[in-house]
Amino acid sequence: MSTLEIAQFKHISAIHNRDFNGLPISSTSTAVNLTGSWKFFRPKMAEKGSPCQSACPLRIPIAGYLRQLAEQNPAAALETLREINPLPAVTGRVCPHFCEAACNRLEFDEAVKIGDLERWLGDFGLDRPHRFAPAPETDLKVAVVGAGPAGLAAAVFLARRGVAVEIFERGQEAGGLLASAIPAYRLPRDILRNELDNLLSSYPAITLHCDRNIDPGELTALAKEFAAIILATGLPESIIPAAWQDNPRVIGALKLLATINRGMEIEGDRFTVVGGGNAALDAARSLLRRGKKVEIVYRRTLAEMPAYEEEKEQARAEGITIHQETVVGGLENRGENLQLTLCRAQKENGGIVAGEVLRREDCDILVVAIGQQAADGYLQAKLPETILRAGDFAHGAATVAEALASGRKAAAQVWSRLNDCPVPSETGEPLGIADFTRVHPDYFHPRPAVRPNLLPARERRAGFAEIRTGLSPAETCREAERCFSCGTCTTCGICWFFCPEVAIAIAPDAGSDNGKVLFDYDHCKGCGQCAAICPRGVIEMEEDL
Amino acid sequence: MQQEAILLGSEAVAHGVRLCRPEVISAYPITPQTHIIETLSEMVDDGELTSRFIKVESEMSAIAAVLGAVSAGSRSFTASSSQGLAMMHELLHWYAGARLPLVLVNANRALGAPWNIWSDQSDSFSQRDTGWLQIYCETSQEALDTIIIAYRASELLMLPIMVMIDGFILSHTMERLLVPDQEMVDDFLPPYQAPYKLDPDKPLTFGAAAQPDLFYELKKTMSATMLEAGPLLKECERSFAAIFDRAYEPVIHCPEGDEKADTALICCGATTGTAREAVKRLRQENIAIDLFKMRLLRPFPQTELIAALEGKKRIIILNRALSYGVGGTLSQELRAALYNLDRRPVINDVIISLGGREVFPETIMDIVKRRKELSPTASNWL
Numbered sequence: 045m046s047t048l049e050i051a052q053f054k055h056i057s058a059i060h061n062r063d064f065n066g067l068p069i070s071s072t073s074t075a076v077n078l079t080g081s082w083k084f085f086r087p088k089m090a091e092k093g094s095p096c097q098s099a100c101p102l103r104i105p106i107a108g109y110l111r112q113l114a115e116q117n118p119a120a121a122l123e124t125l126r127e128i129n130p131l132p133a134v135t136g137r138v139c140p141h142f143c144e145a146a147c148n149r150l151e152f153d154e155a156v157k158i159g160d161l162e163r164w165l166g167d168f169g170l171d172r173p174h175r176f177a178p179a180p181e182t183d184l185k186v187a188v189v190g191a192g193p194a195g196l197a198a199a200v201f202l203a204r205r206g207v208a209v210e211i212f213e214r215g216q217e218a219g220g221l222l223a224s225a226i227p228a229y230r231l232p233r234d235i236l237r238n239e240l241d242n243l244l245s246s247y248p249a250i251t252l253h254c255d256r257n258i259d260p261g262e263l264t265a266l267a268k269e270f271a272a273i274i275l276a277t278g279l280p281e282s283i284i285p286a287a288w289q290d291n292p293r294v295i296g297a298l299k300l301l302a303t304i305n306r307g308m309e310i311e312g313d314r315f316t317v318v319g320g321g322n323a324a325l326d327a328a329r330s331l332l333r334r335g336k337k338v339e340i341v342y343r344r345t346l347a348e349m350p351a352y353e354e355e356k357e358q359a360r361a362e363g364i365t366i367h368q369e370t371v372v373g374g375l376e377n378r379g380e381n382l383q384l385t386l387c388r389a390q391k392e393n394g395g396i397v398a399g400e401v402l403r404r405e406d407c408d409i410l411v412v413a414i415g416q417q418a419a420d421g422y423l424q425a426k427l428p429e430t431i432l433r434a435g436d437f438a439h440g441a442a443t444v445a446e447a448l449a450s451g452r453k454a455a456a457q458v459w460s461r462l463n464d465c466p467v468p469s470e471t472g473e474p475l476g477i478a479d480f481t482r483v484h485p486d487y488f489h490p491r492p493a494v495r496p497n498l499l500p501a502r503e504r505r506a507g508f509a510e511i512r513t514g515l516s517p518a519e520t521c522r523e524a525e526r527c528f529s530c531g532t533c534t535t536c537g538i539c540w541f542f543c544p545e546v547a548i549a550i551a552p553d554a555g556s557d558n559g560k561v562l563f564d565y566d567h568c569k570g571c572g573q574c575a576a577i578c579p580r581g582v583i584e585m586e587e588d589l
Numbered sequence: 590m591q592q593e594a595i596l597l598g599s600e601a602v603a604h605g606v607r608l609c610r611p612e613v614i615s616a617y618p619i620t621p622q623t624h625i626i627e628t629l630s631e632m633v634d635d636g637e638l639t640s641r642f643i644k645v646e647s648e649m650s651a652i653a654a655v656l657g658a659v660s661a662g663s664r665s666f667t668a669s670s671s672q673g674l675a676m677m678h679e680l681l682h683w684y685a686g687a688r689l690p691l692v693l694v695n696a697n698r699a700l701g702a703p704w705n706i707w708s709d710q711s712d713s714f715s716q717r718d719t720g721w722l723q724i725y726c727e728t729s730q731e732a733l734d735t736i737i738i739a740y741r742a743s744e745l746l747m748l749p750i751m752v753m754i755d756g757f758i759l760s761h762t763m764e765r766l767l768v769p770d771q772e773m774v775d776d777f778l779p780p781y782q783a784p785y786k787l788d789p790d791k792p793l794t795f796g797a798a799a800q801p802d803l804f805y806e807l808k809k810t811m812s813a814t815m816l817e818a819g820p821l822l823k824e825c826e827r828s829f830a831a832i833f834d835r836a837y838e839p840v841i842h843c844p845e846g847d848e849k850a851d852t853a854l855i856c857c858g859a860t861t862g863t864a865r866e867a868v869k870r871l872r873q874e875n876i877a878i879d880l881f882k883m884r885l886l887r888p889f890p891q892t893e894l895i896a897a898l899e900g901k902k903r904i905i906i907l908n909r910a911l912s913y914g915v916g917g918t919l920s921q922e923l924r925a926a927l928y929n930l931d932r933r934p935v936i937n938d939v940i941i942s943l944g945g946r947e948v949f950p951e952t953i954m955d956i957v958k959r960r961k962e963l964s965p966t967a968s969n970w971l
């Protein structure tokens with residue numbers, strides 16, 4: 045090593061002898077300089093709801109559980125999810141996923157496949173009992189009529205509050221339309237049963253009485269025995285036009301689907317289904333899988349069919365003909381046959397009537413799927429106001445997620461009424477929504493969504509095997525990583541990195557609420573950089589009073 | 590061992606930098622400097638150089654990034670030119686004031702408007718008051734060597750050094766030169782041992798507010814250190830020569846010049862090469878002219894300059910940078926320095942080139958021949 049004589053240079057050698065006098069360096073702390081006194085605005089943590097969460101009827105904290113999934117902690121993710129949604133294996137499969145249509149990533153590349161992730165997590169939870177914070181037991185007893193998703197949700201959220209619940213179900217098993225209407229190729233029976241069994245066995249406070257029809261007339265007596273009654277009887281009857289009601293060759297879609305779902309034989313070979321909703325498609329596709337000839341007649345255009353787009357597409361791929369803008373103008377029983385008169389749909393007075401006759405056609409059975417209504421006695425019954433309603437019976441035919449949300453809400457209302465307290469909420473009210481303008485796409489990388497496989501149409505027609513395959517654990521993790529976590533602090537540390545005043549600390553116990561990011565207000569000058577760069581739109585500035 | 594090679598000026602610079610093993614490199618591309626960092630980024634990519642290469646969106650960020658890196662104790666490098674250097678201006682002051690070492694290579698280029706990418710020393714001359722040392726190179730070999738010398742000096746001084754090459758004239762032309770091997774350089778340049786640095790375990794405050802009295806004292810010390818910087822640099826150059834067999838000085842007398850001549854030409858940077866040729870040809874025409882090159886501009890080598898120009902009656906200064914309303918910037922520097930001579934020479938301020946205007950040996954020969962007609966006070970334009 046070459047040596048250099050620097051002793052002759054006074055100032056230079058001073059530095060290397062560690063004499064820092066004359067240098068702009070100090071060993072005194074600047075902490076005494078309370079720069080925080082300069083500020084007019086201060087940052088605060090303001091976690092928000094995500095657009096997916098606000099689109100979800102159940103308000104599932106999607107960003108939260110996807111984060112846990114991405115962090116390879118499915119057990120925690122399951123707890124987060126099931127705290128709000130007691131039937132994720134079901135909704136993961138059948139919910140139309142309002143969340144995906146609202147996902148901020150749609151404006152970036154494509155939506156996160158939340159449904160498939162929920163399904164994976166639901167399946168993960170099938171043999172894991174529900175865990176919930178035990179509530180002090182009460183001596184309250186509540187009756188729930190109907191064990192569909194609404195009734196079950198009501199029961200679960202009451203049971204978690206220490207209330208004893210008795211469910212009265214007129215059918216042989218729980219599940220409502222999930223069991224009786226939704227076909228197995230969309231919702232496999234074993235999955236449904238496992239999820240329901242797991243749910244019921246997780247809450248000893250719930251007692252399920254099957255084969256127990258509750259007549260409206262019985263309600264008054266029931267009201268004496270129970271502190272409250274929740275009616276979640278759904279809309280179990282298909283609407284059938286009066287003229288066809290007594291025709292033995294006409295069947296309602298719900299009855300047909302129930303028969304098929306119970307594994308019973310169906311008479312007839314040629315079927316025509318009237319309608320354009322999910323029930324029509326489920327009926328037609330189920331019949332196809334039973335080897336029947338089937339076609340659909342719908343009065344409006346394909347685009348106007350209320351059934352889910354995916355279902356329409358799949359039905360057509362499976363080879364089901366849909367006659368659009370066609371109505372059944374008349375039917376005539378001819379021996380073994382039913383002759384249909386198919387007419388062009390004609391708009392009249394805001395409605396649709398049979399116009400010009402298109403053709404006449406024979407079939408064995410006409411399946412009617414044009415709407416649902418309450419069971420006979422409940423259709424006209426005047427119910428006492430103290431009885432709460434939930435699910436389809438309360439809000440009309442909707443979806444499983446809405447039924448679950450409605451059941452949960454009914455439970456909260458009952459609780460509030462019985463305890464004379466404000467209506468409790470599992471989800472809380474978010475302080476706002478972190479929409480796309482609030483997230484910073486610069487901090488994220490485009491990455492295509494996972495693509496679950498669909499069984500080829502040919503194989504689908506051969507039976508009731510589930511159409512959509514599930515994700516692998518690795519795919520689940522990767523897909524969950526695509527979530528922006530809009531509105532949720534992930535302790536990413538970008539604010540810490542940018543804070544010019546070193547006035548931000550990322551709490552080690554990330555996840556504890558409020559405690560994710562800590563601001564040192566003694567030194568924060570209120571510059572607002574943290575709020576401006578927060579990738580997830582969490583940090584906000586407020587006036588410093 | 591030194592390997593003979595034919596390299597572009599910018600490549601020679603990159604090799605000089607590589608041999609100094611910087612831990613962090615950050616720069617923003619600008620013509621004619623871009624090749625330097627491109628070559629370095631390839632070296633990093635190939636694994637030839639194990640530096641962190643920080644991509645940035647501006648020169649301001651580049652200098653800020655290395656400021657951070659060096660504060661934390663890492664040897665670093667950046668390069669720029671023209672508008673880019675001007676954009677760094679604020680932090681050039683801060684950098685020197687922070688008393689941290691760095692080597693920055695500037696490829697001299699004009700500043701707009703109008704738009705011009707060619708050689709011109711106005712960019713670095715206008716940064717001479719920022720507290721940086723400034724060294725101007727005539728050849729690519731000199732640039733390569735100077736980078737190595739500059740790291741050594743900078744880390745002893747705890748002050749940054751700017752090394753200049755003329756844009757295009759050096760950066761974009763090939764030269765036969767010697768590239769020393771790593772061992773030799775390692776022998777000359779020890780790893781950077783920061784006397785003070787950002788360290789959470791031993792917290793220090795850097796560049797925090799100073800009250801007027803303290804500020805004055807700190808600047809006094811910095812100025813005194815600058816006065817030690819010239820001799821220290823000479824020490825470094827001597828030590829370098831001992832290992833690499835190439836000698837450099839703050840003011841270089843060119844052997845092509847006639848020592849006995851009473852007129853001397855003074856150049857800065859690559860113009861010197863052209864002037865050497867001009868002086869040789871003039872000698873054939875029996876016109877005796879001496880020739881000097883100003884290698885060091887900051888700290889200004891006053892003693893060396895006075896010694897070199899002792900006895901000269903006329904000094905012709907070839908400027909490639911202009912201070913509007915005064916004249917050639919280099920001329921102003923020399924005028925001030927030579928004021929202390931007992932017998933002051935006539936000083937001819939010549940604006941030889943701006944914005945890359947070509948300088949041929951004939952251009953310089955013509956000026957010399959017309960020397961009696963040149964104004965001793967006003968600037969002389971071509």
Ligand SMILES: Cc1cc2nc3c(=O)[nH]c(=O)nc-3n(C[C@H](O)[C@H](O)[C@H](O)COP(=O)(O)OP(=O)(O)OC[C@H]3O[C@@H](n4cnc5c(N)ncnc54)[C@H](O)[C@@H]3O)c2cc1C
Pocket residue numbers: 138139140189190191192193194195212213214215218219220221222225226256257258259276277278279280298301322323324326419434435436437441442443444445447
């Ligand atoms: C064919 C079809 C396909 C569908 N597909 C989807 C889908 O893919 N995705 C989706 O989100 N939604 C779908 N839905 C809608 C969804 O199934 C319903 O919105 C949801 O099941 C409503 O839940 P609920 O609990 O209110 O009622 P139900 O599920 O109808 O449950 C009501 C329960 O009450 C019982 N009950 C009725 N009366 C009495 C009585 N008097 N005494 C005792 N018990 C009684 C019934 O037996 C039943 O078990 C579909 C509906 C149909 C018909």
